[in-house]
Amino acid sequence: MKKTANIHDPSFKDTFSRRTFLSGGAAAFSGMVVAPHLVRGATANGKIAVGMIGCGGRGGWIANHFKAHGGYEITACADYFQDKVDAFGEKHGIDASRRFTGLNGYKKLLECGNLDAVIIKSPPCFHPQQIADAVDAGKHVYAAKPVAVDAPGCRTVAESGKRATKNKQVVFVDFQHRNDPFLQETVKRLHEGVLGKITFGEAFNHSGECGVKPGPDTPETRLKNWLLYKALSGDYMVEINIHSVDMMHWMMQKPPLSAIGSGGRTSKSPVGDNWDYLGVLYQYANDVPVTFTSKRYNDGAGEQDKHQIVELYGTDGRLHTKYAGRCMILGRNPYKGGKTTTLYRDGAVANIALFHTAVTTGDYSNSTVEYGVESNLIAIMGRTAGYEKRLVTWDEILKSDDRMDLKLDGLKA
Known part of the structure; x- marks a missing residue:
């Protein structure tokens, strides 16, 4: 073949x-x-x-x-x-x-x-x-x-x-x-060791609030607004943040050992129950912590400077990547990189x-x-750590039998 x-x-x-x-x-x-x-x-x-x-x-x-x-x-x-x-x-x-x-x-x-x-x-x-x-x-x-x-x-x-x-x-x-040629080259060089010893990382997915689809208080309206409900979407941490989580996972190559986090919900809307801010500390092997922060509310400051970004720091330099934005490496082994602004399409x-x-x-x-499943589990790990405000290990997530209650009663088969 x-x-x-x-x-x-x-x-x-x-x-x-x-x-x-x-x-x-x-x-x-x-x-x-x-x-x-x-x-x-x-x-x-x-x-x-x-x-x-x-x-x-x-x-x-x-x-x-x-x-x-x-x-x-x-x-x-x-x-x-x-x-x-x-x-x-x-x-x-x-x-x-x-x-x-x-x-x-x-x-x-x-x-x-x-x-x-x-x-x-x-x-x-x-x-x-x-x-x-x-x-x-x-x-x-x-x-x-x-x-x-x-x-x-x-x-x-x-x-x-x-x-x-x-x-x-x-x-x-x-x-x-994973199709962005600049991101591919950046990750390739990372895996070749251009940053030296990785010391820590930061990941962000900051954006404004998601729109609500109006309608009566019915199961159908809830389904139309699935993105806003944790059971239907997995929470923003899973549904939307998985982009940044997968970028992080691609770079780190192995899942984190544990995660601990916190967060909450600022929205007063009766529609949805997702948290609209969350902070997670992922602990990787070899004493490498990676912080992940997420927000989905409007603060008037704009979000593009913190939207779907992963940065890693090492003894020989710093890596910066952004979905549909600039990917580059600074330090002793620089890579000018570039950006693919039409990446979504x-x-x-x-x-x-x-x-x-x-x-x-x-x-x-x-x-x-x-890697789709592993990144998904890492996102669930972060969500669990945040919502439950406790340390969650990778082994625990792999064995977890916790299932979302979809609450689909009243919908036609």
Whole structure:
């Protein structure tokens, strides 16, 4: 089997240049002829037939990029809300018989013929079961992060990834920042030792408050505002901060030994229960502490100087990285670096191309699942330490059986 380039390897810059990345060069993979033995139900035109699970804002946005790639055809869709499914279906020419609603609508989608893969862009609380069911149905899976809101969910996803590899299926977790060539080079140099002995680190994800979708006090309105509820989103620490957490994990290579934290909620809104500020001290091996601070309230000062940033300090220099911003190294071994300002789009486009390549070439290594799950658990570790205001160890999180109560009573199946 021909080995394909792995963009998630920091050394991938040697085969995937910045110019190629920023010019949409990932589209070079589009239009590939799909080998019939690798994609069981491929469409007559050789495209990968995909179904969308979760037709809201992010699902609708990324569907456009799947379509633009040229190697996919969207043939089915599912969402809890009828209006979302119909708007999505009309836009992408999906027959009404292949549009499904309700909490279990995705199960009907999985039973559709002419379907090779699913894109999962539903609220994170649903991801573990949806990924597991999709793998059991023989589908390839492209999933949003985070993959779960609790440790048992993370274990379910890890098991699904292993099962998919055994069954020759692809499960891909969508992190855009691992495609940033400047971040890749920065991490590569870090791992080569340019900072000397790492002494400590700092990570930030500061932003304003999230908007509320108005409506009556019903289960449907709660589901529409899933991002604001800890049980549905995992809290901001998991749903949003996982970007910075994964950057930190990529750099540190191993999970922290423990975490301790504190925080709270300033918002007086009756909608949601997420904490809107949190501070965590992650303790790594070799006496390396990394502080992580998060805020999601408006303070009038602006947030861009502290938005999705990870910095590491060593005896020979300092590393600075920012999502869609400047990545560089200062000190005895400097790296000027640069920034990919369109990373949100370009990272997704590159991942869509990588997913296509994995499916069509039979790359079932599913490496994104491993770090997707580990970063998810590190975020849950920080959330637990903060909410419970105590020391939490990595071993404790790995063994945790604490499950979120989704409170889905009153919603239609």
